[in-house]
Amino acid sequence: MSEEVKVITPKEVENLLDEGKTISLIDVREDEEVAEGTIPGAKHIRLGTIPERLEEINKNEEHIIVCRSGRRSEHACDYLQEQGFNVRNMVGGMMKWEGDVK
Template sequence: MEQVKEITTEELKKRLEQNEELELVDVREDEEVEEGIIPGAKHIRMNDIPAHIDAFDKDKEYIFICRSGRRSENVCYYLQEQGYKVRNMVGGMLEWEGETTKK
């Protein structure tokens, strides 16, 4: 199985500060997201990803986010196998030092 590409929280923060247009998807549970989400991120719970697969565009790269980076990595493997371009935010929200917003 091909390794999933990664992005660090620091790299992501820099890219957002440069106003890059990124496709961010937060796969945590509702109650986790209520504590704060990266501005601009879409919220699709991990278990709902298969039902929403048609919402993803194979021409775009998606950055997946969870609490620690483990669930988002699983989502990345799943979508990568379906032919999508994905990247996992390593360290997850536990290491995120950038802005967050309340839903």
């Protein structure tokens, strides 16, 4: 069984951004979902393309993974953790996000 995925709430993410912290956000939703709005600064890597785009993700940073509801991002976190990445799942996803979107 893989390690438990660490989580972070949308409010905690918003607070980090408000504090000016440099955080890595990866949005794993589909193109049409991202077109409706994404967290400013988030990198868009669709869930299905993560394996071939691993080299774009820095292993030395913590990444917060985002999707619509928190389900796909949890799968992404499981996979990335197995590959040795430090990740957190934003629980509730964009459905619970109240901060800015671009």
